[in-house]
Amino acid sequence: MGRWQAVEAAQLAAFALARLLNRDDGAERLELFLASPAVQDGSGAAADVDIAELLEEDPRLTYRAGELLDADVLMVLSAGMSKAKRAAARREAAVAIVWFLGFYNLLDSIARGRLPFARIARLGFRADDALLPLDQVQALDRYLDALSPDLSMGQFEKLMRHRIRTLDPLPADPEAPRRNRKVQLERCDDDSGILALTGPIDVLDALYQRTRATARAIRRGELSALGLQIDGEPVASGAFDGLRLDERTISHLMFDLLAGSRPQTQLRTRATVDDVDATLFDGAVFGGAAGGSSRADGGHGVGGEGGGEVIDVLCPTDGVWLRKQAAVHVTVPASTLLGLDDSPGRVANDATLSAQKCREIAAHATSWVRILTDPVTGVVTDDIALTYEPTAAMRRTVRQKWRTCTAPGCSHPAESCEIDHIRSFSHLDPATGGPTTIENLHPLCKHHHQLKTAGVIRVRKVAADELEWVLPMGVETTSVPAPIGDTRDVTDPRDLIGRAHEADGASAPEARGGAGARGRASAADSTESEADGRAAPSGRVKVAPPLSALPQDALPPF
Numbered sequence: 185m186g187r188w189q190a191v192e193a194a195q196l197a198a199f200a201l202a203r204l205l206n207r208d209d210g211a212e213r214l215e216l217f218l219a220s221p222a223v224q225d226g227s228g229a230a231a232d233v234d235i236a237e238l239l240e241e242d243p244r245l246t247y248r249a250g251e252l253l254d255a256d257v258l259m260v261l262s263a264g265m266s267k268a269k270r271a272a273a274r275r276e277a278a279v280a281i282v283w284f285l286g287f288y289n290l291l292d293s294i295a296r297g298r299l300p301f302a303r304i305a306r307l308g309f310r311a312d313d314a315l316l317p318l319d320q321v322q323a324l325d326r327y328l329d330a331l332s333p334d335l336s337m338g339q340f341e342k343l344m345r346h347r348i349r350t351l352d353p354l355p356a357d358p359e360a361p362r363r364n365r366k367v368q369l370e371r372c373d374d375d376s377g378i379l380a381l382t383g384p385i386d387v388l389d390a391l392y393q394r395t396r397a398t399a400r401a402i403r404r405g406e407l408s409a410l411g412l413q414i415d416g417e418p419v420a421s422g423a424f425d426g427l428r429l430d431e432r433t434i435s436h437l438m439f440d441l442l443a444g445s446r447p448q449t450q451l452r453t454r455a456t457v458d459d460v461d462a463t464l465f466d467g468a469v470f471g472g473a474a475g476g477s478s479r480a481d482g483g484h485g486v487g488g489e490g491g492g493e494v495i496d497v498l499c500p501t502d503g504v505w506l507r508k509q510a511a512v513h514v515t516v517p518a519s520t521l522l523g524l525d526d527s528p529g530r531v532a533n534d535a536t537l538s539a540q541k542c543r544e545i546a547a548h549a550t551s552w553v554r555i556l557t558d559p560v561t562g563v564v565t566d567d568i569a570l571t572y573e574p575t576a577a578m579r580r581t582v583r584q585k586w587r588t589c590t591a592p593g594c595s596h597p598a599e600s601c602e603i604d605h606i607r608s609f610s611h612l613d614p615a616t617g618g619p620t621t622i623e624n625l626h627p628l629c630k631h632h633h634q635l636k637t638a639g640v641i642r643v644r645k646v647a648a649d650e651l652e653w654v655l656p657m658g659v660e661t662t663s664v665p666a667p668i669g670d671t672r673d674v675t676d677p678r679d680l681i682g683r684a685h686e687a688d689g690a691s692a693p694e695a696r697g698g699a700g701a702r703g704r705a706s707a708a709d710s711t712e713s714e715a716d717g718r719a720a721p722s723g724r725v726k727v728a729p730p731l732s733a734l735p736q737d738a739l740p741p742f
Contacts, residue, residue, distance in 0.1 A: 186301030190294040196261075197284030200277050203257045217248055218285070218318060242364070243357065244312040245286065245321065250278035255631060256640055256656040262593025263653075263661035270593035282308045286321035289329035299333050303340060310344065315353040324351060361385065371535030399437035402430060447499040507550065513599070515555065515584065515668060516542040530668060532597065553577075555584050579603050582625045590663045591632035591641070592653055601627035604636065606645050626651065 204210040242248070253261075253274055261273040268276075283291050287307055293299040307328075311321050327347055331340065365383030372378065381388060401409050408418065432440070500506050514537060516529035526539035537545075583598035606624050610617025618624045623645070628636060635641045642654040651663045 187295055187297050189301050190291050190304075193280040193283050194291060194295065196277055197280040200253055200257060200261075200281060201284075203254070204252050207254070213252060217252060243315055243360075245282050245316065245318060246275075246278045246308050246312050249281040249285075250274045252281065253277055255635060259592050259641065259653075259655045260657060260659050263655060263659050267592060267661065269595045271595070273593055279308045282311070282321070286311065286318055287325040287328075288322075289325050293329055293333075299329075302337055303328070307344070310348060314348050314351070316348070316351055317353075320351045320353070324348065371531060373536040375538050375541045377535075395438045395441050396434065398441055399434045402437055403432075403434055446501065449497055451495045451497055453493045453495060512545075514542060514545050514549075516546060521546055532599065553580060555581065578620075578622055578625065581622055583627055584668070586627050586665050587668075588627070589629040589632055590626045590643075590651055591628060591635075592655065592661050592663060594629055594632055596629035598627040601629050602633050604628040604633055606643055606651065623648075 201214070204214060207213070258270050258273050258277075261277055262268050262270055265273055265276070283304060287304055290299065290304045290307070294301050294304060307324075311324070316324070324344075324347060328340075328344060331343060335343070361384040366381075368380045368382070370378040370380070398410065401407070411418070430437070512531065514529055514531050516537070516539075517525075517527045519525045520527045520529060520539045520542055523543070528539060529537040529542035531537050582603055583601070587598050588594065589596040589598065589601050603625050604627070605618045605620070606626055607618030609620065626643075632641070636643065640656060643651050646652045646662070649665055653661050653663065655661065
């Protein structure tokens with residue numbers, strides 16, 4: 185098995201590098217990858233290598249190898265890896281390239297059966313952690329390949345780690361933490377999520393310490409230290425001595441402080457404030473007075489150099505723009521919403537949401553949209569969602585059906601994808617081109633949309649819920665939507681409403697199905713609600729009411 189893995193890795197790397205060298209700039213890109221600070225010319229002097237360009241982004245070798253892989257190559261690789269995600273295809277191909285160019289001797293020994301595959305399996309990550317350039321990786325390869333094959337894995341690991349410490353890593357980039365700062369959200373399947381901040385340690389440590397100190401002051405009742413006031417008067421020191429103000433733990437208070445905070449940053453305008461449209465900065469504070477030295481970003485938010493006004497931009501908490509740009513989409517079966525069963529719902533990126541959490545969110549949703557699913561497959565049908573604007577409704581239905589970009593291997597969320605015509609629309613003669621209908625639309629991320637427009641990739645619809653793609657080199661693959669509906673119990677949606685009201689001791693109202701519901705008695709029904717992320721007013725606690733307590737106009741429109 186190990187021998188085949190080594191051969192497959194070599195073949196994968198050779199394919200990727202051959203595709204790269206077929207590009208006009210392929211040789212130049214490969215030369216930059218092969219370059220390192222220790223490269224020397226024939227005279228012994230250092231070669232002319234732009235190290236600043238070499239280290240401009242992530243210096244890890246596997247990351248740089250992944251940058252050699254263009255989108256068309258990744259699509260072909262994804263199709264050949266049982267439709268793996270593009271990120272997974274990139275990672276596997278990048279590791280193969282590092283093995284092929286950096287650990288060639290070990291890879292060859294494994295392919296010949298002289299060494300076990302375990303000796304190379306983790307080497308790429310070890311080289312990344314040590315920030316070794318390619319020439320140092322090749323030196324490590326020669327040393328490790330010369331070791332006795334009779335060594336145990338424990339002995340081999342110790343010698344490898346010791347050798348790595350004797351090599352010269354790439355110089356540290358002091359600007360990397362600031363340049364690579366980011367926020368990432370991971371949605372879990374237990375109604376929880378993980379929000380991770382990556383950035384300069386001094387900024388993050390200061391944020392953590394401030395939040396922890398505030399939480400501890402609340403826990404101890406030391407409110408006077410926080411500068412709080414009651415009826416306009418400062419809180420006296422020791423006013424709450426001996427009293428427990430809150431039952432929350434330090435960790436709970438820290439979370440609530442951060443989750444309830446209002447994010448802000450600073451911008452520097454290139455023109456004077458008089459030349460800036462004031463409506464663009466509604467609620468902003470000019471001159472930097474609001475930020476002060478306590479800003480969480482540690483001053484990293486200001487962009488640009490020189491003149492111009494500094495503007496403190498505060499994240500809005502309400503308004504039409506926020507509801508459109510920061511809505512939380514939750515898809516929940518109608519039977520769950522009506523309390524007839526506990527089938528789970530879905531939040532963005534298809535993370536599972538418990539029935540109880542779905543009902544809590546639905547009780548305060550600002551809008552409702554009905555999505556019909558096929559009772560057999562559970563896939564969203566090509567019926568327009570019931571909204572007032574047909575164009576928005578078509579986009580919503582297409583995105584709910586496919587959930588992600590339809591290009592092979594791409595997992596870009598459909599919410600931020602462009603809506604593309606499968607059969608191209610003709611602007612010169614619309615009657616001869618593809619129609620603007622649900623059946624002829626699908627979501628494509630901007631990158632793959634451009635590839636399709638350029639003719640690098642092609643797509644056609646071969647069935648109601650199946651797309652066939654033709655990728656570079658004639659590789660063909662298909663895309664199908666994943667089911668979101670529950671197919672276990674097909675019930676007329678109007679029957680669900682009647683049963684729910686009977687359970688509440690009320691008579692069933694007249695069904696409000698409307699034109700969109702005709703001919704769909706056998707369809708399973710799901711409802712999507714939106715919460716705009718607005719914070720609840722201070723001091724109020726929202727509790728989801730039972731179905732019988734909701735007014736009739738608060739029920740979803742189906």
